[in-house]
Amino acid sequence: MNIKEVARLAKVSTATVSRTINGSDKVTPETAERVRKAIETLKFYPNTNARALGSGRSSLYGLIISDITNPFFPELVKSFEDIAVQYGQEVLVANTNYDPHRMEVCVSRMLQRKVDGVAIMTSEIAEHLIDEFNSRKIPLAFLDTATPQKGISNILVDYTAGIDAAVEHLLELGHKTIGFIAGPMSLASARIRKRAFINALKRNDLKLDTQFIEEGNHRTDGGHEAMLRLLDHKAHPTAVIASNDLTAIGAMGAVFERGLRIPQDISIVGFDDIDLSAFTQPALTTVRLSRQEIAKMAFRALYNTYQTGATKGAEYTIQPNLIVRKSTGPRPVSKH
Amino acid sequence: MNIKEVARLAKVSTATVSRTINGSDKVTPETAERVRKAIETLKFYPNTNARALGSGRSSLYGLIISDITNPFFPELVKSFEDIAVQYGQEVLVANTNYDPHRMEVCVSRMLQRKVDGVAIMTSEIAEHLIDEFNSRKIPLAFLDTATPQKGISNILVDYTAGIDAAVEHLLELGHKTIGFIAGPMSLASARIRKRAFINALKRNDLKLDTQFIEEGNHRTDGGHEAMLRLLDHKAHPTAVIASNDLTAIGAMGAVFERGLRIPQDISIVGFDDIDLSAFTQPALTTVRLSRQEIAKMAFRALYNTYQTGATKGAEYTIQPNLIVRKSTGPRPVSKH
């Protein structure tokens, strides 16, 4: 079953069938109708491989993430696909599993499939891999890459604004000592968030107490352990901000384990606003980082760059916003 | 950059380059080495589209799920990909969004990309779409399809065993009245789970009280509302089994809202064991349904069928098992 059989049945040339499929306006409505009917009858599905090969366009966009089981990503993937579909494009998703070798494999897949652009939503990528894309003029879009490059779009998150909002919210509730559970320092985004927290303290004239900053791993277990360490201090903070929601959720478990209540004894704030955060007990106050917005910007940047053949990428900034739920409350009076 | 340039640099024909890439044994080690060096130097990545076109094999397997943001699926996707990679194959994931039209789009994508097999992990699919695959001899693997067909593999879940384990666990804890929050009756898997529950009651000589069976939607909000309805009965059940974990989590929220405690006042059991379930407060007792196992079976079934050209599919059964955590406890003494 191929375009030739369709052409034969519709009594036209293969060129006309191709034109009809691609919605060219140079086909009379009657002819197009005949072709469409033939396609229908034969249940013909054009071979994507042949199309890509013949046209030189794959209509495929790559999306590289670290781990689909990390709840931050599914919504990102979904939004990215939704918008790609709107533009008549397809998406190739690849997981790096936080592993540099797997990253190479992902890149290789993208290259072999001749994608029209790649969104790299995980911070760590080797320089030489970027070069592979660059030399082939494949548009790239990054999320928070530390090193912006020419020909590459960048989606920046205003972490400062997000963390500031969280700190101010806690200040308004009367908290004086705020702890922070960071992500792994090997991740650029975790480093940026920690820095934003330190700056927010400074801006609000709060003293920085490094013993109240613990390092987690952006997963629940890390948050759990880090929180236990924080609670071990004779005078622990009355509020804690976590570098991401998973960490916050792990931290909440640790608080309960020690027989303390949230938010009466201690307030917790997360970051990201993963779906789950609305359903924890109590519901988590968190800084929302819209995956939909990230996906939309990244895709558009890639699509535009590819279509216009522009050589320089764009920059966009995304504003996170605080979602106040039930895990934050006034500073306990008994506390210092 | 293509195979010709590699051939020129390595001073061989394109046929030999192709053979080297595909690991044919008919190439002398020295020649192969020369070719590999040329590939390296030129940073050549073979064009997947051309490969698929030329060989007639796409080495691509489709995976159709309903919704990647449903926490049941990410782990399934990951496991499926992991095993596909082991076999040197690639995966094309598509979401139906529970929408029959989107399902058609997904199937169309699979057909256009000439996949070597498709795992359909969402129950609802129109008969005529199955035919499209059948007539093209594309292997199919289903999860719990109600209507087994020839040439199609089927992964069956022993829901009866899973629900039985949950019911028996509650019985041992002394519970006499057990409620159930079902999924949407439009979903085959939800219907099967409900039926399994009813049968389990029967088998244990418990009377079936239909007012203690509520319908949810397999999401948290549905579980929340269904639980509120259950709690509205003057004598509500002391234990409730939910059709999936999301429903159970929503139900837990409702319990807290009414000022009751888990498990002291009421026990809750989920189904699936999504990652999150270990981190709820209290951690959810649930019936684990291994996504890894499902993925493994589905992929193997497809791969074997395609490789051997077998015309009849296989059947596998998966045994769920109860994971006891903190959301279940002895029947409250004050209760009837």
Add this chain to the structure above:
DNA sequence: ATGATAGATGGAAACGCTTACACTGTCTAT
């Protein structure tokens, strides 16, 4: 030495599309 055999390599057709270019027939302006 000779023919047979096997193994390595090359030549070129095929895969199923897209698209530049050529062609035909109408229509418009003169």
Add this chain to the structure above:
DNA sequence: ATAGACAGTGTAAGCGTTTCCATCTATCAT
């Protein structure tokens, strides 16, 4: 009536691989 423009369609040359078949060389039994 006629040249020019233009719309609709067809012809055929790619696109980058794979793979069948042919060719060549070296080895071996005779």
